[in-house]
Amino acid sequence: MYSPTLTDVARAAGVSYATADRVVNRRGSVSEKAMRKVNAAVTDLGYIRNVAAANLAQKRTYRFVFLLPDGPNAFFQTILQIIKAQGQARENTTLDHIDVPAFDEDALRTHLAGLRGQKIDGVAVVGLDANGLAPELNALQGQGVPVVSLISDLPHDQRAAYIGIDNIAAGKTAARLLGLAHGGQPGQVQLLAGDLTARDHRDRLEGFQQVIATDFPAITLLPLIEGRDDSALIQKAMTDRLATHPNMTAIYSLGAGNSGLIDALQSQPQRPLVAVHELVAHAKTALTDGLFHFVIDQRPEEEIDAALNLMRALIDNVPPPPAKPILPTIYLRDNLPPQPEQEPI
Amino acid sequence: MYSPTLTDVARAAGVSYATADRVVNRRGSVSEKAMRKVNAAVTDLGYIRNVAAANLAQKRTYRFVFLLPDGPNAFFQTILQIIKAQGQARENTTLDHIDVPAFDEDALRTHLAGLRGQKIDGVAVVGLDANGLAPELNALQGQGVPVVSLISDLPHDQRAAYIGIDNIAAGKTAARLLGLAHGGQPGQVQLLAGDLTARDHRDRLEGFQQVIATDFPAITLLPLIEGRDDSALIQKAMTDRLATHPNMTAIYSLGAGNSGLIDALQSQPQRPLVAVHELVAHAKTALTDGLFHFVIDQRPEEEIDAALNLMRALIDNVPPPPAKPILPTIYLRDNLPPQPEQEPI
DNA sequence: CAAAAAATGATAGACGTCTATCATTTTTGC
DNA sequence: GCAAAAATGATAGACGTCTATCATTTTTTG
Numbered sequence: 001m002y003s004p005t006l007t008d009v010a011r012a013a014g015v016s017y018a019t020a021d022r023v024v025n026r027r028g029s030v031s032e033k034a035m036r037k038v039n040a041a042v043t044d045l046g047y048i049r050n051v052a053a054a055n056l057a058q059k060r061t062y063r064f065v066f067l068l069p070d071g072p073n074a075f076f077q078t079i080l081q082i083i084k085a086q087g088q089a090r091e092n093t094t095l096d097h098i099d100v101p102a103f104d105e106d107a108l109r110t111h112l113a114g115l116r117g118q119k120i121d122g123v124a125v126v127g128l129d130a131n132g133l134a135p136e137l138n139a140l141q142g143q144g145v146p147v148v149s150l151i152s153d154l155p156h157d158q159r160a161a162y163i164g165i166d167n168i169a170a171g172k173t174a175a176r177l178l179g180l181a182h183g184g185q186p187g188q189v190q191l192l193a194g195d196l197t198a199r200d201h202r203d204r205l206e207g208f209q210q211v212i213a214t215d216f217p218a219i220t221l222l223p224l225i226e227g228r229d230d231s232a233l234i235q236k237a238m239t240d241r242l243a244t245h246p247n248m249t250a251i252y253s254l255g256a257g258n259s260g261l262i263d264a265l266q267s268q269p270q271r272p273l274v275a276v277h278e279l280v281a282h283a284k285t286a287l288t289d290g291l292f293h294f295v296i297d298q299r300p301e302e303e304i305d306a307a308l309n310l311m312r313a314l315i316d317n318v319p320p321p322p323a324k325p326i327l328p329t330i331y332l333r334d335n336l337p338p339q340p341e342q343e344p345i
Numbered sequence: 346m347y348s349p350t351l352t353d354v355a356r357a358a359g360v361s362y363a364t365a366d367r368v369v370n371r372r373g374s375v376s377e378k379a380m381r382k383v384n385a386a387v388t389d390l391g392y393i394r395n396v397a398a399a400n401l402a403q404k405r406t407y408r409f410v411f412l413l414p415d416g417p418n419a420f421f422q423t424i425l426q427i428i429k430a431q432g433q434a435r436e437n438t439t440l441d442h443i444d445v446p447a448f449d450e451d452a453l454r455t456h457l458a459g460l461r462g463q464k465i466d467g468v469a470v471v472g473l474d475a476n477g478l479a480p481e482l483n484a485l486q487g488q489g490v491p492v493v494s495l496i497s498d499l500p501h502d503q504r505a506a507y508i509g510i511d512n513i514a515a516g517k518t519a520a521r522l523l524g525l526a527h528g529g530q531p532g533q534v535q536l537l538a539g540d541l542t543a544r545d546h547r548d549r550l551e552g553f554q555q556v557i558a559t560d561f562p563a564i565t566l567l568p569l570i571e572g573r574d575d576s577a578l579i580q581k582a583m584t585d586r587l588a589t590h591p592n593m594t595a596i597y598s599l600g601a602g603n604s605g606l607i608d609a610l611q612s613q614p615q616r617p618l619v620a621v622h623e624l625v626a627h628a629k630t631a632l633t634d635g636l637f638h639f640v641i642d643q644r645p646e647e648e649i650d651a652a653l654n655l656m657r658a659l660i661d662n663v664p665p666p667p668a669k670p671i672l673p674t675i676y677l678r679d680n681l682p683p684q685p686e687q688e689p690i
Numbered sequence: 691c692a693a694a695a696a697a698t699g700a701t702a703g704a705c706g707t708c709t710a711t712c713a714t715t716t717t718t719g720c
Numbered sequence: 721g722c723a724a725a726a727a728t729g730a731t732a733g734a735c736g737t738c739t740a741t742c743a744t745t746t747t748t749t750g
Contacts (some may be wrong), residue, residue, distance in 0.1 A: 003436075005736055016699045021738075029697060031747090052397035052436075053736035056705045091348075091397075172679035180618075180638065183528015211679065273525075293525065301669075324646075325682055330675040334517035334556065337670055350706055361729045366708075374727060376717090398706035401735045 004045040013041035061092045064311055067111055067125040069102035073256050074280035082304045103195055105130045112136035122311030123147045127154035129199040134158050146314035150307055152200040160314055163307045165298045167200045170328040171207025174275045177294045178250045179216035181273050186218040187249030190241060194229035194255025204254040227257055234260030248272050262286050279331055287333045295331040302326055349390040358386035406437045409656055412456060412470040414447035418601050419625035427649045448540055450475045457481035467656030468492045472499035474544040479503050491659035495652055497545040505659055508652045510643045512545045515673040516552025519620045522639045523595045524561035526618050531563040532594030535586060539574035539600025549599040572602055579605030593617050607631050624676055632678045640676040647671055
């Protein structure tokens with residue numbers, strides 16, 4: 001029950017408080033011998049730094065920057081809301097965000113360059129599967145600023161961690177849900193992607209195809225539509241496709257822009273099974289109305305939370321919290337979260 | 346960015362630090378007028394007590410007690426693990442747990458009585474839908490110990506809050522999953538409950554029946570089996586039922602003891618769709634093996650976490666954290682959490 | 691071996707809150 | 721208006737850590 005303090009550690013190690021402090025806070029000017037003695041005492045007594053006291057003394061503040069794709073994408077609007085809320089809720093923490101043109105490597109690079117030299121404690125960026133960002137990413141991390149990728153990954157060696165769902169698993173999940181819902185009968189599934197240069201979209205597609213091929217051989221896939229996450233485009237393409245393929249049994253939309261899909265479906269007498277991603281407002285409504293059947297969500301609240309905790313651990317140089325994976329979550333019309341309440345007083 | 350301290354508040358209110366402290370910590374001996382001035386200053390400046398500093402000064406420790414049903418129930422074993430882990434992880438917090446015979450009102454009452462007068466900061470109890478516990482529950486809460494119900498509710502007026510999923514929603518979710526998986530064809534679903542005196546089981550049953558009746562009229566329900574959450578009993582009953590009803594298309598097990606169900610299914614050539622509750626080890630295996638199709642989980646980690654946060658807020662007399670609802674979560678074989686890693690070093 | 695460099699010790703003040711004590715002022719009751 | 725009671729003020733010490741400074745000791749170097 002009793003927690004040893006750094007004073008206890010110093011006593012046990014036979015050194016002064018100052019030396020113990022120099023060791024645990026890596027301030028240098030310590031002999032190897034002293035270092036060993038202190039570290040031994042630390043593990044011996046099971047010393048754990050009292051973060052509350054430390055923060056109190058330091059009046060430490062953190063500044064984290066999020067680089068998010070701009071545009072009318074409802075999902076990223078949600079992400080932004082969550083970031084703002086977290087910025088309010090967290091002590092000693094300011095969260096900034098920068099809008100970056102979506103799917104645009106050059107723009108992203110420019111914005112990353114702009115962060116160099118600024119007083120920042122961490123960067124979270126919605127990644128692109130591109131290699132041209134490496135210099136900027138390395139520069140940031142070289143100056144001690146951790147970079148994590150959020151929602152869509154960067155190349156593995158260019159970021160400290162990826163915070164997001166396993167999109168292959170998400171695609172598989174969608175496939176199994178739709179597959180099972182065919183009840184053993186054959187079917188034709190329409191896939192609707194945003195942009196296959198985005199890693200997350202590719203992964204979802206891959207997972208989906210795998211499961212269908214393996215476990216639901218009676219189901220065939222109609223030619224993929226790339227809707228660029230653009231509602232208008234999607235509406236048009238899907239309306240056409242629905243007209244030409246009256247036997248379509250299901251739709252899996254693995255990107256954004258689903259309000260276009262809703263519009264296309266609404267005028268339809270015969271409605272296929274529909275699975276989409278992200279529980280944004282219009283998806284929730286469509287689920288309630290029976291227009292969508294499954295929504296696969298990545299729990300953005302948890303992602304932001306995990307990203308912040310991780311960046312803090314990285315900049316504080318403490319062991320990061322156990323990475324509990326963020327799993328794709330399935331919503332039906334029956335297990336929807338109730339309306340978020342007003343600000344509690 | 347700057348957070349006002351209590352000293353700032355005192356200055357703004359035109360009183361001494363001591364008086365401001367008396368007001369915010371409700372120590373009494375303060376005139377109405379001073380109280381008003383201080384409270385005004387608090388809202389004016391947006392003062393929020395620095396919890397880190399407060400805890401540091403107090404060396405406050407918390408002791409919370411969990412009353413859990415005993416027995417070999419894998420789900421409650423999981424709960425227990427989580428409680429132990431949280432007890433390790435949380436600073437200044439000891440978590441105790443007491444095994445109570447399952448579904449036994451008298452035993453529960455006795456154990457609650459044993460807690461009276463003990464130095465406890467909160468009690469979390471897996472509830473029973475019984476009224477005989479009221480005196481003990483009220484006695485505890487009368488002496489300032491908050492009581493929350495966990496997983497299965499107590500009567501509303503006998504506890505401060507309920508932490509658990511909406512079991513009606515869980516039942517509906519199961520119904521829709523199985524219903525959709527019939528692909529529009531008729532079917533016969535077998536329901537398997539533990540004990541219908543348990544509130545959570547009744548709720549799930551009700552939700553399930555509702556959705557089937559409303560949205561899947563082609564599906565009929567076979568007579569309910571009450572398995573008392575006992576694997577052996579369940580294996581026997583289900584083996585019989587499977588033999589007598591070869592046309593069974595699906596099974597919904599809304600209680601525990603599913604290893605018995607697994608045994609019954611294993612010897613079966615033709616396998617119905619299966620939905621069960623709680624992602625315990627054997628359920629996970631059965632899912633991977635294709636024996637189960639859907640597992641509905643209540644995220645026990647989040648529940649324990651929420652229960653602890655809430656009890657702390659209650660005993661500290663601070664506004665409780667916004668109650669983000671705990672939703673039934675659906676697992677397929679494709680979105681299973683990876684093995685929990687070993688203790689990070 | 692002396693001078694320079696490196697390592698160590700001692701310690702004070704700060705962070706914001708809580709607890710406690712004691713002196714002083716204001717209000718109440720008769 | 722006087723005593724008792726209530727309210728208020730002032731302040732010191734503690735919680736565990738960080739930061740900083742300065743004196744002292746030990747080690748290295750030429």
